[in-house]
Amino acid sequence: MRIVAVNGAGTDAGIRPGQRLADARTLIPGLDVVERDVAGDEARLVKLAAWATRFTPWTRAEDLSAFAHEGAGLFLDISGCAHLFGGETALLNDLLTRMNRLGHEARAGVADTLGAAWAVARHGQQKISIVKPGAEREAVSSLPTTALRISQGMADDLTRLGLVTIGDLLGRPRAPLVARFGAVLGRQLDAIIGARAEPVAPEAVRVPARARLLFADPLIALDGIIAAIALAARDLAGELDTRQQGARQLRLRLYRVDAELFTFEAGTSQALRDADRIAALFAEKLVPSGGVSGSDIDIGYGIEGVVLEARAVDAMGARQKDLTSGPDDGSSLEELIDRLSNRLGANRVMQLKGQASHIPERAQVAVPALAANDFKQSDVPPLVMYGDAPLRPIRMLTPPEPVEVVAEVPEGPPRQFRWRRMLHAVTRADGPERLAPEWWLSAGKEAATRDYFRVEDGEGRRFWLYRDGLYERETDAPRWFMHGVFA
Structure with a gap:
């Protein structure tokens, strides 16, 4: 068993993460140890990875199982994001400062390869280590073999052979090392110097357009948060307009100062890039109709970041407005659909x-x-259709209901019928309209031909009935059904 984490008193006594428990107890015989909560650590790390999307959308939590004694970390791909924070150094300083406020002691490293960044972050001399492009081999050569992200057992075996640093491995032929320790050692060596690609596979799906707002002072008032959403919507709408696209699926993320993340989803019936309408979709989620407070969110010490994403988009060209159409140009129906769907459920x-x-x-x-x-x-x-289309009732019954019919002749229109225990005398009838079964479908092979009639009773009520089956050709006793009622 090995030590995973040590408090201040243990550190002062010389106990270090990765040390064997038996060796640690020789330093402090009465050492109090607690079994590690792996599930809790993983959940916290995943939560921190989601929080880190305030810096870049490409984040991923590190796997804890293999390197428990080395602590836990996050992988961030900051390509194209560092300039938004004043450069790589400024971004990492901001990141570590916020991590410290959350109660986590952290180090950071930046390199062109994920392996080199991991190595210098854990084994570098500085709290922040930045490797220049192309200098990965030089930066990691003096680091211990554990910086290769290999098991402690493999690192101990290498040490017994006199291979203490990564430079010792890089200077030796690859084939004997792989034959002795397996392909994993070769893969890790290739990854750390860039000979093998190892991209950061983020938890989140890449989105076509995104707007991000970060605040020096957290927002603690709901009105301020809604105003920030409106600003983010304006930025997102501008990006969509440049791309000639409209959003179909939207996601809002609110970042609280203590790493809590609130996520809201919204959809639209038509491609949308109107900033006011986008903001209104999420404002209604935070302030329900008639409500005076937020929707199941605790603002706590404040919201420090707002990210608005268009997760799915459609092509949307420029629209020429009609000056004679007035304020209602048809978009009000789309807006109503969007609001009702997002409030009541899609x-x-x-x-x-x-x-x-x-x-x-x-x-x-x-x-x-x-x-x-x-x-x-x-x-x-x-x-x-040739001529006028056949009339259809506004209200149809699903499924059609059986009725008792008396007709003058077997294939003639009904003279009277009983439906729902009421007898109706037919004064007018129009038909038949014949519909053959869909013989090309398996469900239609067993179906019969229908003859539809529009009829009116003595009180002016109109009905839509059909006879199921052709007399003496498909059946000897055709059945009748009520399929609809006219207004």
Whole structure:
């Protein structure tokens, strides 16, 4: 067993992380030890990785299992981000200062390779180590073999052979080392000097557009947070306008000073890049309609960062406004759909979309209004009609309900029918409109031909009935069904 972490008193007594427990107890016989909470450490590290996205979207928590005695770390790809904080040194100073405020003692290293950055961060002479491009071999040559991210057992075996530093390994032929210690040693040597690519695979999916606001003084008032969201929305809308794109899926992240992260999602029915509408989608999540406080978030000591992301985008060209259309140019319906969907839930605001079927109950399907434009069958062309299209009732019954019908002749229109225990005398009838089954589908092979009739009773009520099956050709006893009611 090895020591993972040491408090101040243990450090003063000479105990170090990575030391064997038996050796540590020779220094302090009554040493009090506590078993490590691996699950808790992993959860905290993942939380810190999410918090670190305030500096760069490309962050990942390090695996704890192999290097427990070396502590735990974060991988950050700061390519293209350092200038936003005044350079690499300023970014790392800010990062370590904030980590210290959160109760974590940390070191940092920057290099062109992930392996070299890891090595100098843990084994370098300075709290912040920056390796110049192309100088990875020189920077790591004097470091111990444990800086290769290999197991302590492998490092001890190398030491017994007189291979103490990474430079000792780099100066030797590769084949004998791999034959003795396995391919992992060769891979780690290649990774640290850049001979093998090792990109940072972030937890978050790359997003097309992002707006970021960081504050020297945390925001503690809800009004200030909403104003910051509006500013971020303006920046995001400008980026989308430059790209000639509109957002379909949006995500808002609020960074609290103690590394707590609040995330909100929103979707839109149409591609959107209007800053006011984007901000309104999230303002309603923080301040519900009629509410006076935030939505299940504790601002605590304040919000220090706001990040607004467009997670999915569509092409959106410039739109020419119509000067004669007035204030309502059709976008109000899209705005209403967006607000209702994000307030009530995307699966509670539905829209009917057409399908390639002439059977009435299968001619359309309800899909979430936000996803209506993504529905694969929405591009089905309408059926070609000659003359006026057949009338359809506004209200259809699903499924159709059976009725008892009396007709003058077997294939004629109904003269009277009983539906829901009420008898209706037919005064007018129009039809039939014949619909054949979809024989090319497996479900249509067992179906029968339908003859639809529009009928009106003595009180002026109009109904839509159909006879299921052709008399003496498909069945000897056709059945009747009520399929809809006209307004």
